[in-house]
Amino acid sequence: MTASFLEEPPASPDVQALYDEDLADDGYVWNVSRLWAHQPGTLRQLFGLMSEAFTPSGLTFRQRGILVTAAASALGDSYCSLAWGGKLGKASDATLAAGVLTGSDAGLTDQEKAMAAWARKVARDPNATTQADIQALRDSGLDDGQIFAITAFVALRLAFSTINDSLGAQPDAQLAQSLPREVRQAVTYGRPVAER
Numbered sequence: 001m002t003a004s005f006l007e008e009p010p011a012s013p014d015v016q017a018l019y020d021e022d023l024a025d026d027g028y029v030w031n032v033s034r035l036w037a038h039q040p041g042t043l044r045q046l047f048g049l050m051s052e053a054f055t056p057s058g059l060t061f062r063q064r065g066i067l068v069t070a071a072a073s074a075l076g077d078s079y080c081s082l083a084w085g086g087k088l089g090k091a092s093d094a095t096l097a098a099g100v101l102t103g104s105d106a107g108l109t110d111q112e113k114a115m116a117a118w119a120r121k122v123a124r125d126p127n128a129t130t131q132a133d134i135q136a137l138r139d140s141g142l143d144d145g146q147i148f149a150i151t152a153f154v155a156l157r158l159a160f161s162t163i164n165d166s167l168g169a170q171p172d173a174q175l176a177q178s179l180p181r182e183v184r185q186a187v188t189y190g191r192p193v194a195e196r
Contacts, residue, residue: 078189
């Protein structure tokens with residue numbers, strides 16, 4: 001049984017490879033990996049597509065973390081908020097990551113604030129975006145190619161989050177315990193952390 005609505009799939013070489021990667025990187029198998037073990041090939045292709053979408057932007061890991069954290073928190077996705085809040089905290093600091101999670105954006109540059117605002121709009125209501133929103137991104141120093149790249153990346157991340165959330169994936173206890181207090185306390189929404 002996994003910390004989701006689905007049973008764990010039967011063992012296979014692809015499933016074991018997915019689990020082995022988690023064990024090598026983190027020492028435990030993530031609940032989200034147990035969920036995606038139903039289609040490990042789809043997960044690899046989706047992550048490959050996310051990378052392909054983001055890479056042309058030329059933006060940094062920190063900027064990618066801001067996009068994911070802002071979008072995940074706007075969607076109410078506790079799993080990706082915790083996971084990427086932790087990554088963003090390591091790439092900057094825990095207070096900045098918590099600020100992105102809560103929407104205060106304290107400590108962000110003007111360009112990063114524009115990117116976070118855009119990611120939240122894409123997550124909440126993509127039909128409500130306007131030409132003025134695009135101009136704000138341009139004014140922050142992003143060109144149209146970068147704007148397309150970050151929008152495609154955010155949309156693909158939202159697809160990943162939507163599958164996880166719809167199928168009940170709960171954040172791992174080990175993940176939550178490894179995070180700074182500021183990040184944990186900022187995530188007051190979404191599915192609860194699974195019991196160990």
